[in-house]
Amino acid sequence: MRILFVHNNFPAQFVHLAPALRARGHQVLALGSQTARDLPGIPASKYAMKRGTTPGIVPLAVRYEADCLRGAATARVADAMKQKGFWPDLVIGHNGWGETMFLDDVWPGVPQLLYAEFYTGARGLDVGFDPEFGPMDLDNAIRVRAKNGALAMSTMDATRAVSPTEFQRDTFPYDIRRRIEVIHDGIDTTSAAPRADARLSIPGTEIVFKPGDEVVTNINRHLEPLRGIHIFLRALPKVLRERPNAHVVIIGDNGGTAYGLPAPEGATWKDIYLKELEGRLDLSRVHFLGRVPRQTYLDALAVSAAHVYLTYPFVLSWSLLEALSAGCAVIASDTAPVREAVQHGRNGIMIDFFDVEALSDRIVHALAAPEAHRPLRVQARADAIARYDLKTVCLPRLVGLAESLN
Numbered sequence: 027m028r029i030l031f032v033h034n035n036f037p038a039q040f041v042h043l044a045p046a047l048r049a050r051g052h053q054v055l056a057l058g059s060q061t062a063r064d065l066p067g068i069p070a071s072k073y074a075m076k077r078g079t080t081p082g083i084v085p086l087a088v089r090y091e092a093d094c095l096r097g098a099a100t101a102r103v104a105d106a107m108k109q110k111g112f113w114p115d116l117v118i119g120h121n122g123w124g125e126t127m128f129l130d131d132v133w134p135g136v137p138q139l140l141y142a143e144f145y146t147g148a149r150g151l152d153v154g155f156d157p158e159f160g161p162m163d164l165d166n167a168i169r170v171r172a173k174n175g176a177l178a179m180s181t182m183d184a185t186r187a188v189s190p191t192e193f194q195r196d197t198f199p200y201d202i203r204r205r206i207e208v209i210h211d212g213i214d215t216t217s218a219a220p221r222a223d224a225r226l227s228i229p230g231t232e233i234v235f236k237p238g239d240e241v242v243t244n245i246n247r248h249l250e251p252l253r254g255i256h257i258f259l260r261a262l263p264k265v266l267r268e269r270p271n272a273h274v275v276i277i278g279d280n281g282g283t284a285y286g287l288p289a290p291e292g293a294t295w296k297d298i299y300l301k302e303l304e305g306r307l308d309l310s311r312v313h314f315l316g317r318v319p320r321q322t323y324l325d326a327l328a329v330s331a332a333h334v335y336l337t338y339p340f341v342l343s344w345s346l347l348e349a350l351s352a353g354c355a356v357i358a359s360d361t362a363p364v365r366e367a368v369q370h371g372r373n374g375i376m377i378d379f380f381d382v383e384a385l386s387d388r389i390v391h392a393l394a395a396p397e398a399h400r401p402l403r404v405q406a407r408a409d410a411i412a413r414y415d416l417k418t419v420c421l422p423r424l425v426g427l428a429e430s431l432n
Contacts, residue, residue, distance in 0.1 A: 032119030036062040073099040093124025093176030101128035124176035193363030212420030218348035224328030252286030254336025327352035332392035351410035
């Protein structure tokens with residue numbers, strides 16, 4: 027087969043699937059924005075935006091126009107590939123940025139397999155979930171729904187689609203949802219694994235953590251409320267007070283926005299909540315590592331005595347599944363889609379997202395009674411391997427789905 031991957035930041039979610047299909051003898055090419063990169067044997071053609079969105083355009087139309095511009099730019103590069111004789115047997119793409127919108131006009135009838143990550147909505151999802159940031163009023167509902175224009179158009183053209191969780195699949199309308207297969211991207215359970223010899227050094231200090239130390243970990247790409255940074259930080263004063271040997275390791279950028287609301291101009295969410303907790307938090311025992319190399323991240327999971335994962339009802343982070351795979355004592359929010367991966371009392375502990383006191387108590391208990399949590403840790407790793415292992419579970423299913431569309 028001749029397979030074209032389309033993703034503005036290729037390889038992104040296709041970092042394993044694209045090489046796997048090439049290894050099976052398929053011709054694999056990629057198409058993305060200027061941030062896309064080649065993989066060995068998989069060259070990436072790049073589109074360039076000729077202009078940005080129209081100044082003064084109706085705010086509700088900004089996202090749709092941007093997606094259409096990306097789609098048109100992608101289609102022009104695709105047409106140039108067509109003029110040179112390339113006609114794919116399958117297009118595999120992400121539907122989130124409009125890039126596949128017009129590809130059926132370039133290559134009519136070519137099957138499309140799309141990654142259906144999330145369909146925004148006004149009820150039961152991330153926007154309006156946290157009352158601290160205002161209610162879901164009509165203006166918010168209109169703003170959220172307007173984001174789906176290009177997403178709906180591109181996904182309606184899909185032959186099939188894939189979502190990593192049932193929750194994410196079910197955010198889509200029925201006519202789209204019935205063509206979506208639930209297959210997770212897969213995680214490397216070999217690298218994300220318990221390691222008795224793991225060590226985590228804290229830059230700028232002489233501190234080196236090892237398994238058995240009272241280390242609380244949290245991974246939050248941009249330290250934002252959507253992933254519960256405010257709830258987590260508010261839980262720490264009690265934890266550090268009751269566990270004098272405990273330390274906290276937080277990995278993620280201080281600044282920028284991943285998915286949720288941006289911080290007020292001139293501030294970061296980290297700074298806002300540290301100011302709120304000023305005088306109550308021993309910052310000599312709270313270590314913000316920023317963005318780290320993957321090995322440092324894996325070392326943090328391997329030395330963790332309690333790993334906290336909080337999220338609004340939104341896309342599931344790979345970090346949660348890798349924490350399970352690493353055999354962490356996971357304390358997670360009782361929100362979708364976390365419930366698909368974590369079952370309370372079986373392979374982790376679930377708490378109400380907003381219950382700061384319960385979170386503090388659960389962290390303290392995990393640190394004070396590590397042996398009581400050992401069965402959860404063992405089961406967490408077993409479940410991660412059985413359900414989310416890249417090589418034995420997820421990748422074979424993804425390859426099979428792609429090859430079935432020829």
